[in-house]
Amino acid sequence: MNKQRSKDYRQRVDQALATPKLQDALHQFGDAFLISREKAFAGHDFEALRGNISAMKTEVRENHDELLQQFIDNAKAAGTIIYQAKTAADANRYITDLAKKKGAKLAVKSKSMVSEETHLSAALEKAGIQALETDLGEWIVQLAGQRPSHMVMPAIHMFKEEIADLFSKETGQQEPAEIEHLVEVARNQLRQSYLDADIGITGANIAVAETGGIALITNEGNARLASTMPKVHVALVGIEKLVPTLEDAARIIQVLPKNATGQLLTSYVTWIRGAVPCAGEDKEFHIVLLDNGRSALAESPQCRDALNCIRCGACANVCPVYQSVGGHVFGHVYIGAIGIILTAFYHGLDNAAELVKACIGCRSCVAVCPSNIDLEEIILHLREKVGDDEGIGAGKALVFRKVMQNRKLFHTMIKAASFLQKPVTRGERTIRHLPLFFSPLTEWRTLPAVADRALRDSFSQKSQKIDKPRYRVALFGGCANDFLYPELGLDLIEVMNALDVEVYYPLEQNCCGIPAIYSGEKETAVELAKQNIKAMLADNPDYVLTTCPTCAMALKHNFVEHLKDNPAWAERAEQLSKITIDAASFILNQLAGAELFADLAKSEKITYHDSCHLKRGVGVWQEPRHLIEKSGHELVEMEHADRCCGFGGSYSLTSHPDISKKILQDKVADIQASGATCVAMDCPGCMMQIRGGLEKSDVPIRAQHTIELLAEALRNK
Amino acid sequence: MPRAQLIDQFSEAAINVGAEVISVDSISAAADYIFAKIEGSLLVPSFSSGARFKLKSALKKAGVSTEVDNFRAVAEAAEGGITGVNFAIADTGTLVLESTAEDIRLATTLPPKQFALLDPGKIVADGMEAVKPLRQMHQRDSRNYIAYVTGPSRTADIERVLTIGVHGPKELFILLVPGLSDDFLEM
Numbered sequence A: 001m002n003k004q005r006s007k008d009y010r011q012r013v014d015q016a017l018a019t020p021k022l023q024d025a026l027h028q029f030g031d032a033f034l035i036s037r038e039k040a041f042a043g044h045d046f047e048a049l050r051g052n053i054s055a056m057k058t059e060v061r062e063n064h065d066e067l068l069q070q071f072i073d074n075a076k077a078a079g080t081i082i083y084q085a086k087t088a089a090d091a092n093r094y095i096t097d098l099a100k101k102k103g104a105k106l107a108v109k110s111k112s113m114v115s116e117e118t119h120l121s122a123a124l125e126k127a128g129i130q131a132l133e134t135d136l137g138e139w140i141v142q143l144a145g146q147r148p149s150h151m152v153m154p155a156i157h158m159f160k161e162e163i164a165d166l167f168s169k170e171t172g173q174q175e176p177a178e179i180e181h182l183v184e185v186a187r188n189q190l191r192q193s194y195l196d197a198d199i200g201i202t203g204a205n206i207a208v209a210e211t212g213g214i215a216l217i218t219n220e221g222n223a224r225l226a227s228t229m230p231k232v233h234v235a236l237v238g239i240e241k242l243v244p245t246l247e248d249a250a251r252i253i254q255v256l257p258k259n260a261t262g263q264l265l266t267s268y269v270t271w272i273r274g275a276v277p278c279a280g281e282d283k284e285f286h287i288v289l290l291d292n293g294r295s296a297l298a299e300s301p302q303c304r305d306a307l308n309c310i311r312c313g314a315c316a317n318v319c320p321v322y323q324s325v326g327g328h329v330f331g332h333v334y335i336g337a338i339g340i341i342l343t344a345f346y347h348g349l350d351n352a353a354e355l356v357k358a359c360i361g362c363r364s365c366v367a368v369c370p371s372n373i374d375l376e377e378i379i380l381h382l383r384e385k386v387g388d389d390e391g392i393g394a395g396k397a398l399v400f401r402k403v404m405q406n407r408k409l410f411h412t413m414i415k416a417a418s419f420l421q422k423p424v425t426r427g428e429r430t431i432r433h434l435p436l437f438f439s440p441l442t443e444w445r446t447l448p449a450v451a452d453r454a455l456r457d458s459f460s461q462k463s464q465k466i467d468k469p470r471y472r473v474a475l476f477g478g479c480a481n482d483f484l485y486p487e488l489g490l491d492l493i494e495v496m497n498a499l500d501v502e503v504y505y506p507l508e509q510n511c512c513g514i515p516a517i518y519s520g521e522k523e524t525a526v527e528l529a530k531q532n533i534k535a536m537l538a539d540n541p542d543y544v545l546t547t548c549p550t551c552a553m554a555l556k557h558n559f560v561e562h563l564k565d566n567p568a569w570a571e572r573a574e575q576l577s578k579i580t581i582d583a584a585s586f587i588l589n590q591l592a593g594a595e596l597f598a599d600l601a602k603s604e605k606i607t608y609h610d611s612c613h614l615k616r617g618v619g620v621w622q623e624p625r626h627l628i629e630k631s632g633h634e635l636v637e638m639e640h641a642d643r644c645c646g647f648g649g650s651y652s653l654t655s656h657p658d659i660s661k662k663i664l665q666d667k668v669a670d671i672q673a674s675g676a677t678c679v680a681m682d683c684p685g686c687m688m689q690i691r692g693g694l695e696k697s698d699v700p701i702r703a704q705h706t707i708e709l710l711a712e713a714l715r716n717k
Numbered sequence B: 001m002p003r004a005q006l007i008d009q010f011s012e013a014a015i016n017v018g019a020e021v022i023s024v025d026s027i028s029a030a031a032d033y034i035f036a037k038i039e040g041s042l043l044v045p046s047f048s049s050g051a052r053f054k055l056k057s058a059l060k061k062a063g064v065s066t067e068v069d070n071f072r073a074v075a076e077a078a079e080g081g082i083t084g085v086n087f088a089i090a091d092t093g094t095l096v097l098e099s100t101a102e103d104i105r106l107a108t109t110l111p112p113k114q115f116a117l118l119d120p121g122k123i124v125a126d127g128m129e130a131v132k133p134l135r136q137m138h139q140r141d142s143r144n145y146i147a148y149v150t151g152p153s154r155t156a157d158i159e160r161v162l163t164i165g166v167h168g169p170k171e172l173f174i175l176l177v178p179g180l181s182d183d184f185l186e187m
């Protein structure tokens, strides 16, 4: 079953990757979205706005029962009929029964993701009631017999020619593939149905406890018609849509359109409370409040922030995986990052099992989420759950538990790999399951060889002559710096010594554990956290430096999280977190050392690639740029400087090399277009990926770590 | 914010989303403007500022062919609809229409042209400031259908290309009429 599921999923990935037209459209959309979004938020403090929403939604979750009761009481007082549906089937049954009781033949629907979640249309059709989608995108998708590929733009995967064909079948005449014309066709085709329909079905963006009313945030005007014309109106509403007051609703309305489509406000915001007049009588207004996994989600401390989602869809728009394969692959009913999480709770972990592995971990979604949800962290937690349920694969589990947790064995094996790779071609690896080092030969990217001498073995031989060091710092090398790029560590010593800082290398340090977390193997990650805390704090360093932002994130953030409930370790984890810093920031902020490098470099045109975990993991992007410019280089910005390079550790090596390749191609194209002769970055993982991509496509641009560039500059002295 | 600035901000935002904003000095001038804009019939529901200023007869006098009742039957064929505005929101160019009376809804959803009479004295700065009158409406009536209208109806569902006028009005004309009403709870 799992095998078949994986096979089907792979096939969908391959198919999507073979559709460049879709990728182009989604890339363009992503670019245009970011520009209009920025414009829409001009003069607003996004961080403050999302802080408010997140705090409000969290408060709602904590007082959910009372607020829900308040909503229900107020709604009923206004003549609304309330039904609380535990499951999707309950909701569908209630609505189909109602339709049957009314003798309904036609229901007009306006866009509602919740009705997609419950597959309401299928249930109505089965009962002999036509359910007509009236939102343009939804109607297109319905005519095509598909499901929406985006929560806000359901038909974003389709092109006007396909749509013209669908519409031609409907009207019985050849409709030209012109967008304005097609919109007019939809207007005319659907118009009569509002008048004919017995029931109008809508969703709701917000349910206001204070009033017992709902708010619909829309553009097309179909929801207004669907809630006005038919005698019966049913609103299908997820119980997480609740807010306490009208002010809270206004806060969501202020942010949602800006973050969804870059509009200041949608054409319509419709506040509906109670049984309003309808053709000389009172309308029959039903609100179906759907749980369907939401209470279970609220019970999960690691995942429940996902209930704060206001469904803006932005997490998909900016996602490099979504842009590469689209929402039909990277989603179930709900799509993108939030889709992975909601699928797990609303449609079952099995339906989410492939999706949780498809996240590359770049955190671009986290940066734009208006509800401040740490989507990546929740996805990683779910990956761990899938790992627990299904096993992460016997080979992998063995490697993580038996090998990585045993540092000596792990490092011996890496060295053995270095030995074994000798007689074979560059890039070939023999032990395939270890993170980073051992993967199938790829035709799209060269891989570095494991170094003859690891950093840990060369370190003590490098003499450090500093009379009175300002600081004694420990270097956390991380696997890539240690075993693939030891020269980077040696360069760091040079740079630090020039700034009167002594560096030492605690030999007991092990892998930071992120590869284990990304593979759903938390047990190993926690064990590694303890080993590393012990190793790094042993000699009381003034600071712990990193050259890899993924490691920095682990030391600063993940260790603390893993051990916060462990009294023996929590404090030490905090302490390590406090003194850990990436090398570039250390030079600039702690040492005020930029001056030392002033104009030493042989000036080169350099573009800077923001590593995901540096920019969005630890919030650093200006420091390295400043140092590079200061040292005399010309800095030119590439397009999408902070878009993921597609590495993602084992993501690119074993789990999703095909998607990784696509994302890398985008990055290489952006680097080339910048006109730079060198691309700088602060992450050995990105170096491995980007160097490999540049080499493989014979692009004569070098890829260097900022620290390497600074060391180069010093040598010109 | 001074009133003139609010009006400017409102007008600019409304124009940015595709509405037309026209200043007139009286109801009869508004009626003349509307007459120039439509050939077909205009739905004219009842609302208090309209009644006070005898909107229906002004329109007739200007030569507009009006429909004043039985909207469910005639709305489909009408070219336009006209209402007052409870108040407006400056930063987004939004009209707030208390639309609980069904005729208000029919007049503003079905015909392709939407006309709105706004007293420029009734503009709040933003959506947060709009909450106060919004709450008062909720307190006054036990059932509500309140619409925020920002520009004409739109979609970007085909290839993300912004297209105006899908299911709702294709054109929105906002007529600024001073002295019409100073009550935010009244249309």
Ligand code: SF4
Binding pocket: A308, A309, A310, A311, A312, A313, A314, A315, A316, A338, A365, A368, A369, A370, A371, A372, A373, A375
């Ligand atoms: S998770 Fe955040 S970014 Fe994604 S749809 Fe929900 S609110 Fe928007």
